[in-house]
Amino acid sequence: MAYVATLISNPSAPAVTRKAIHDASAVLLNAQEPVVLHPEVAVDIHFKPELGADIRALAQHVREALNGAPVDVVVQLEAGRRKRLFLADMDSTMIGQECIDELADWAGLKAHVSAITERAMRGEIEFEPALRERVSLLRDLPVSVVADVLRERIRLTPGGRELVGTMRANGAYAALVSGGFTLFTQVIAEQVGFDEHRANVLVVEKDVLAGKVAEPILGREAKYATLVELRDRMHLAPSETLAVGDGANDLAMLGEAGLGVAYHAKPQVAAAAHARIDHGDLTALLYLQGYTHDEFRVS
Template sequence: MNLVVQGDDVDSVALKTVAKLTGASAIEQINPQAFRLVGAHEHGEVEAVCATAALDWTWVEPGRRLADFGLFVTDMDSTLINIECIDEIADMQGLKAEVATITEAAMRGEIDFTESLTRRVSLLAGLPESALTEVYEQRLQLNPGAERLMRGLKSAGIHTVLVSGGFTYFTERLKARLGFDEAHANQLEVVEGKLTGRVSGPVVDGAAKAAHLRAARERLGLRPDQVIAAGDGANDLPMLTEAGFGVAFRAKPVLRKAADCRLDHVGLDGLLNLFA
C-alpha cells in the first residue's frame, strides 16, 4: 500500500520517521503539503508520530486515481461549512447554548437524530424567516479547501451530492454557489414569514442520507467502490458505510473509527491529494 501524509507544514523529520517505521521504499512529493510513501506497511506508531506533527495520514491503493470514482456525497454542517446552521439560527432566539448541547449529543450518536431535530426546531417557533438570511450571509463560511475540492471533483467528471440533516434554505444556496448536481435536506415550515417550529415532509436523518447515496449510485450505475462520502458526525455513519471510501472531516470519534480517511489538519481539498 501507499501512505499519503499531508499537513499545512510537513516536518521533514516526522515524514522520514514515518517512512522508516513503515518501511516505505520511496518518498514522492505530491505538492508542498502532501507526500506519498510508496510501498509502506502498517505500523502502530504512525498515528502518534503524525498526531504530534499535526499531519494527516491515509492508506491508498497504488494506482488509485480520482477518475476511478463517479460519485461524491457530502454532509453540510461542520463538514462543507464551518457552522451548525440550526445552532446559529437558535442564537437569534437566545437559545444557542441549549440547542448546541442537543446538536452535539446527536452528532456523538448519544440521542436519536430525528428526536433531536424535532426538539431543536420546536425552539425556533416564531422566529422571522429573515433570520435564515442573516445566518447565511453573516455567519456561514465554507470550510478550507471546499471550493478547490469541488473544482477538482467536477474536472474529474464526478457527480456531486450535498445531503444534510440541516435545511434546504442553506443547501439550495450552496448547491448553486458550488455547482452540486443534487442537494437534499429538511424543509423548515414557514407561515406568514415566521418559522412554525416544524419541518415539512420526511426528516432527512442518517438512514435518509444513505438512501440518497444509494439512489444516486444506482442511477449512475456505479459500484460501491466508486463512491466517496464525507461527514463529521454519527448521522453520517450510514452513508459512509455505503460508500467505498469514507472521509471523516474534523469528525466525532464514532465516525473517525469507521472512515478510510481522517482529515484533521488539512482542508477538504486534501482529498484530492490522495488520488493525485
C-alpha cells in the same frame, strides 16, 4: 498488492517535513521514494505491506511514528483512488458552523440548542427526534433571518470549492446531503459548486417558521440511501464513491462509500470511518485521491 500512504497537513501550517516523510517511510514495508503532491503540505508514499495487513492499523502506526506532528495519514489501495461520486455533509463539514445553532442564537436559545446538537452528532441521542425538538424551539422566527445568518454567520470551509471544482472537472458528480435545511443547502451548494443538494424542509407559514420540519426527515438512513441511489443511477462500483462528514448521522453513508472520510469529526465517527482528517482542510480529500496542487480547479 500496492498501497499508498498519503501524509497531509493543513496548507496554512505546512508540516510534511523531510523528517516526517523519513519517519513515516521507516515504518512502511518496501516504501518507495515519496511523490510530492504539494511541497511540505502533502506527499504520497507507495509501499507493499505484508499480505493481510490492516489498513487502519497501518495508518495508526504511521501516526505514532510522526510523534504528534500535525499531519494526517490516509492509507489505501493504490488502484482506484480517484472517485466518480462525491457525497458531503454540510454543517461542520462544508461549512464551519451548525446552521440550526446559528438560527437558535437569533432566538436567544443557542446554548440550549447547541447542547442538543452536540449530543445528536456524537450519537448519544437519535437524530430525528432531536431535530424535531430543536426546530420546535424556532417557532415564530421570521424566515428572513435565514438570509441574515447566511450573510453574517456562515463561512465556507477552506478547500471546499477546490475539492468540488477539481472532482467535477475530472468527471465526478457531487451531491450535498445534509440533515440541515434546504434554505441553507440551496445557497451553499451554489456557492461551492455541487451538482445537487438534498436536506430537510422547514415549514414556513406567513413568512415565519412554524416550528416544524417536513416529514420524512433526512437523517442517517436517508444519507445512506442517497449514496446508493446515485451510485446505482450512475452505474458505479462502490469503490468509485467518496463521502465525507463529521457526525453520527453520517456513519452509514461513510461506511457504504468506497472511501468514507471523517472530517474533524466526533470521536465515534473518527474511530469508525475508513479515513480521518484531523488537521487538513478540505483539499485533503483531493490529496488522498492523488491529485497534485497544480491540478486543483475552483468551481
